[in-house]
Amino acid sequence: MDNFGTNYSDSYDLIHSNKKYEEEVQQIIEIAEIAPLQGKKLLDFGCGTGLHVKEFLKRGFDIYGFDISPSMLKQARSNNPGIEIFSNNLNDFLGKFDLTYSLFDVISYQDTPESLSHYMSSIIKKTKNGGVVLLDGWHTQGAKLDPPKIVERSFTLNGVSLKRIVKPLTLQIENVYPLQINIEDSNGNVSQEIHNLRAFSESEIRELLMKFGCTGIEFRDGKDYQSPLKSNSFRFFVKAQVDNNLN
Secondary structure, eight states: OOOOOHHHHHHHHHHTTTOOHHHHHHHHHHHHTOOGGGTOEEEEETOTTSHHHHHHHHTTOEEEEEOSOHHHHHHHHHHSTTOOOEESOGGGSOSOEEEEEEOSSTGGGOOSHHHHHHHHHHHHHTEEEEEEEEEEEEEHHHHHHSOOOOEEEEEEETTEEEEEEEEEOOOSBTTEEEEEEEEEETTSOEEEEEEEEEEEOHHHHHHHHHHTTEEEEEEEESSOTTSBOOTTOSEEEEEEEEOGGGO
16 A cells, blocks of 8 residues: 555655765664675665665665655656656566565564565565575564654745644554544645554564574664663664575
């Protein structure tokens, strides 16, 4: 399912203009211990508007971007013009990858057991034996200690003043947080979407990775990949190695 409509994806980069893509990519390179001269092949699973991909391309990496959202991929191609490395069909990517990363809460959008299983199996199948998987998402303990609050942000897109309002709704399912996202313009027009995000415990993610054949599982803080995961960390970041011999 595409959680991101055109209005949201068009304004996505403005909404998240404070996100430090360059810093995150440098941390990924250090944690995954990769370099462009090693000939490593990378996959951004849930690439969104392609700004992580853009930073990797600047450094000379062989990288590709997958996302199920056509509107997000449109923005990704706009942010990385002149090259065709994006698709919403995993079969378009031949071979397997040395590093597959899935960041900015993509795993937390898997709010059913079926979608979560499909998500993880897809990532593992596209990663080489001995390859590295990096994921981040909402952390159960941190989300309970500091649950989502109403957040408003104003910005201008194509000369139009807009306001984004994120409003948490009542939880109907444990650890699944529904967020109502409104984008309003100065004329009173409103575009509304509901995003359900699931928080996971360390043990849930560890068991899931092991189930699909991963070892060497290391957890860190999702806000600072170099710091250990703490009980009050709102997001987790995890590194694992694919071991096909376990399947």
